[in-house]
Amino acid sequence: MIPVGTSIILDLSTPPLRSLTIAGELSVDATKDVALTADYISVSGSFSIGSEQTPYRGRATITLTGTVADEGTLGHATKALSVATGGRLELHGAPRVAWTRLAQSAPAGATSITLERATDWQAGDRLVIASTDFDPGQAEEIEVIGVAGATVTLRQALRYSHWGILQTIAGRPLDERAEVGLLTRNLVVRGDDASVTTGFGGHIIVFRGGTAHVEGAQLYLLGQKAKVARYPMHWHVAGDVDGQYARNNSVWKSFNRCITVHGSNAATVDGNVCYDHLGHGYFIEDGAETRNVISGNLGLGSKIPVLGERVLPSDDRPATFWITNPDNTVRGNVAAGSSGFGFWYALPEHPTGLSTNASVWPRRTPLREFSGNVAHSNRNGALMVDNGPEPDGTTKTSSFTPHQDPSSTASPAVIADFRTLTAYKHPDRAVWFRGGPLRLSGSTLADNGIGATFAAFETFLQDAVVIGESGNNATPLPSALPIRGYEFYDGRVGAQRVLFANFQPNARRQASALGYLRQNAFGIAVRNFAEGVQLSNANAVYLEDPRADRDGDKAAAFLDGDGSVTGTAGRHVVANVPIMLDASCAKRAAWNAWVCASPFLQFYTTTAEGAAIAPLVVTRDDATAITLVGTGGATGSTNMTLLARRTYALQYASPVAKPRFYFREMAGTDWVGLIVPYASSQITVYRDYDASRPLTAAATLAELDASAGAKYYYDAVAHQVHLRAQPQSGRDYSVIFIDPR
Numbered sequence: 001m002i003p004v005g006t007s008i009i010l011d012l013s014t015p016p017l018r019s020l021t022i023a024g025e026l027s028v029d030a031t032k033d034v035a036l037t038a039d040y041i042s043v044s045g046s047f048s049i050g051s052e053q054t055p056y057r058g059r060a061t062i063t064l065t066g067t068v069a070d071e072g073t074l075g076h077a078t079k080a081l082s083v084a085t086g087g088r089l090e091l092h093g094a095p096r097v098a099w100t101r102l103a104q105s106a107p108a109g110a111t112s113i114t115l116e117r118a119t120d121w122q123a124g125d126r127l128v129i130a131s132t133d134f135d136p137g138q139a140e141e142i143e144v145i146g147v148a149g150a151t152v153t154l155r156q157a158l159r160y161s162h163w164g165i166l167q168t169i170a171g172r173p174l175d176e177r178a179e180v181g182l183l184t185r186n187l188v189v190r191g192d193d194a195s196v197t198t199g200f201g202g203h204i205i206v207f208r209g210g211t212a213h214v215e216g217a218q219l220y221l222l223g224q225k226a227k228v229a230r231y232p233m234h235w236h237v238a239g240d241v242d243g244q245y246a247r248n249n250s251v252w253k254s255f256n257r258c259i260t261v262h263g264s265n266a267a268t269v270d271g272n273v274c275y276d277h278l279g280h281g282y283f284i285e286d287g288a289e290t291r292n293v294i295s296g297n298l299g300l301g302s303k304i305p306v307l308g309e310r311v312l313p314s315d316d317r318p319a320t321f322w323i324t325n326p327d328n329t330v331r332g333n334v335a336a337g338s339s340g341f342g343f344w345y346a347l348p349e350h351p352t353g354l355s356t357n358a359s360v361w362p363r364r365t366p367l368r369e370f371s372g373n374v375a376h377s378n379r380n381g382a383l384m385v386d387n388g389p390e391p392d393g394t395t396k397t398s399s400f401t402p403h404q405d406p407s408s409t410a411s412p413a414v415i416a417d418f419r420t421l422t423a424y425k426h427p428d429r430a431v432w433f434r435g436g437p438l439r440l441s442g443s444t445l446a447d448n449g450i451g452a453t454f455a456a457f458e459t460f461l462q463d464a465v466v467i468g469e470s471g472n473n474a475t476p477l478p479s480a481l482p483i484r485g486y487e488f489y490d491g492r493v494g495a496q497r498v499l500f501a502n503f504q505p506n507a508r509r510q511a512s513a514l515g516y517l518r519q520n521a522f523g524i525a526v527r528n529f530a531e532g533v534q535l536s537n538a539n540a541v542y543l544e545d546p547r548a549d550r551d552g553d554k555a556a557a558f559l560d561g562d563g564s565v566t567g568t569a570g571r572h573v574v575a576n577v578p579i580m581l582d583a584s585c586a587k588r589a590a591w592n593a594w595v596c597a598s599p600f601l602q603f604y605t606t607t608a609e610g611a612a613i614a615p616l617v618v619t620r621d622d623a624t625a626i627t628l629v630g631t632g633g634a635t636g637s638t639n640m641t642l643l644a645r646r647t648y649a650l651q652y653a654s655p656v657a658k659p660r661f662y663f664r665e666m667a668g669t670d671w672v673g674l675i676v677p678y679a680s681s682q683i684t685v686y687r688d689y690d691a692s693r694p695l696t697a698a699a700t701l702a703e704l705d706a707s708a709g710a711k712y713y714y715d716a717v718a719h720q721v722h723l724r725a726q727p728q729s730g731r732d733y734s735v736i737f738i739d740p741r
Helices: 702-707
Strands: 007-010 016-020 025-028 034-043 044-051 058-063 080-083 089-092 098-102 113-116 126-129 140-148 151-154 168-170 174-175 181-182 187-191 202-204 211-214 217-220 234-241 245-247 250-254 257-267 269-270 273-277 282-284 293-295 300-302 318-324 329-331 341-345 369-371 373-378 381-385 416-419 422-424 429-435 438-440 444-445 450-456 457-469 485-488 493-503 511-516 529-531 535-538 558-562 571-574 584-588 593-596 600-607 614-621 624-628 637-643 649-650 658-663 674-678 683-687 711-715 720-724 734-740
Touching: 007 234, 016 025, 058 217, 080 089, 089 187, 140 282, 140 341, 174 444, 174 457, 181 273, 181 300, 202 211, 245 624, 257 734, 300 318, 341 373, 373 381, 422 658, 429 438, 450 457, 457 485, 485 493, 493 511, 493 649, 511 535, 624 637, 658 674, 674 734, 683 720, 702 711, 702 720
Parallel strands: 007 025, 016 034, 025 044, 034 058, 034 080, 044 089, 058 187, 080 202, 089 211, 187 217, 202 234, 211 245, 217 250, 234 257, 245 269, 250 273, 257 282, 269 293, 273 300, 282 318, 293 329, 318 341, 329 369, 341 381, 369 416, 373 422, 381 429, 416 438, 422 444, 429 450, 438 457, 444 457, 450 485, 457 493, 485 511, 493 529, 493 535, 529 558, 649 674
Antiparallel strands: 098 181, 113 151, 126 140, 126 181, 140 151, 168 174, 558 571, 571 593, 584 593, 600 637, 600 658, 614 624, 614 649, 658 734, 674 720, 683 734, 711 720
16 A cells, blocks of 8 residues: 555565555656566556556566456456556657558568568567458568668567568559558566466556556556456546557457547547557447547457457457447557457447447447547458447347437538558458448558448448559459449448449459449339449449349349449440330440430338238340349338339239339439229329328329329229339439228
8 A cells, every 4th residue: 555645666576465556656766677566556556667658668468367267346346457546657668650551562481571661679579570462361460680771580480471562553553562460568567477368367447536647668468358347448437538548569369459538528549559468459339439549550460259248249340449439539540460450430320338328329429539540350341330239239230320410310411431441451341321412532441252231221332442453462252252442232322423443254253343233122213323423444333234033133233323334424334124224224234234215213102001022023125134132031011112104014923902103213304104903993193292282183084194293093994003113303213102992
């Protein structure tokens, strides 16, 4: 115990202590090497090793000891370095170059590497070099035995090749050089050796009213496996922590995350190296945390804990950067190899855990900043914006829909712009967005199975470079599925001012700059579009033949807004589906698709009573037919892209009492004729949701056609209702309901 009013200078190593309670002041002699060992250290006064102005240059090691059987209450927990209310922790190790990149490729078997700049690294330092392939497991831990300028000699030969060349493709730069991180520091906070087998390491925890400045430290064998609130570096429900930071540290061989900001705001997490950790890495925990700055950090080696040892169910897809509130700055970081995601914006509806607050809406909060980040070699993708956490810790499909006032969906929408991302070497998809209005702008996506897919509305890929294959191609994509730069889905979404390079089919797989989400069963917007597209050594489009059980595949079509894809502005590119084709269409064999001049619209139908309507046969006026199996596999509704200014007859699986028809994305001059089987003429028909003004019955089909959609016609012989869907003035849709009288 160091009582209040007492100051101690530590100038020698301690014996193992059961506990150290610092109510007064403890500092380390700047001229001495020391080791401090204790089951726990509790700071309500001041504990300092060096200062921001005069960093510590000796060698100091704090070892936290004990077993899970000794675990006490939070704040006096075994293996904790805890900072209580009024406490101050100042750890300032010697400044080091935390991480850099290769300047030359390093082949497997190499015993030296060349860096992009000279560093202060020296013999005995341990480094980690990131994978530059699809497998995050190709990251390697290495030891330095010599340094000459920017050349580092290694104790052991490299097991894998690591890319280190700046490329220029179609006149644009591409940087896929491996990151190299420094793990060694002169100031060490660590768990004891037993932590390796038990997974019960030490941890640093800062409570409300405590202050922590931690820099230049090595946090090693910290974190406690499967335990909540036991992380290597952790602000715990501390409120506003302006000015506090964790920077230029290494966190490695962690049993539970790396750096956690929990229920705390305005912390700075900058320039750290996080390597070989279980579960999510840089961890914004509950969704109430705002104004934190996560910048310049390197993370790699994010691993999946075994079943039963996951703090959250989502740890089965660990994100190197897990962000639960968009009101934080995430800038200039690198996620360099995870068993899950690189960056995951996992936004809850309301904050969870200890931060539960029904008045906070993370999914509707504007994005503060996401810029200049890099993600590569992650198994599940570079950037995920979807699948937010529920109160029980599970995740579910969720949309990011920011508003000026997050508490009100009536307030104006705000665009969330994820800027200048570089994402490469993802075996499946690099970027997935759900929500809107969102942007992915100024970004470079390369060597991915799929560049980006947006399950979104008013969401666009803008001013980007998307590269199918670069020179870093020693290992082919593990899948033989088509590769594509940008996938259309949902909508309205699009690609604007995007350069696509090196998308060429080969004997193993197809390739294209643009495509549609494969095996899609859901409706899609006809106004999905591309404009300002540039192609360099790239097949523009490839659309697979639709599967019979996927209605979305059958509806695939997008608009070439300016002719940069097809050569003619205003043309649609459509899938190989006869009911979407007419005499205006020309086939592009290399695309397995057609280019059509006629207008299209989206058709959606369901029933008020929830009756099954699929399989639904839709037959065009020239006898061309298609069978729809139901939206998402559910037989109560169907979606389809149809040519405008044509008539279609429907044949239901069984009689329908209250059918509902929705025609969307119509031009003012568009119309659609619809023939619906109906046993009785005793019906009420109304349009555009206005039940107070039912349509009148026309005496002839000619009268119906002349009515601009204001009438219907009943054929008593064929027992069919004839409808004309046509938008009213100022509208781009037509909705028609039929009810029995």
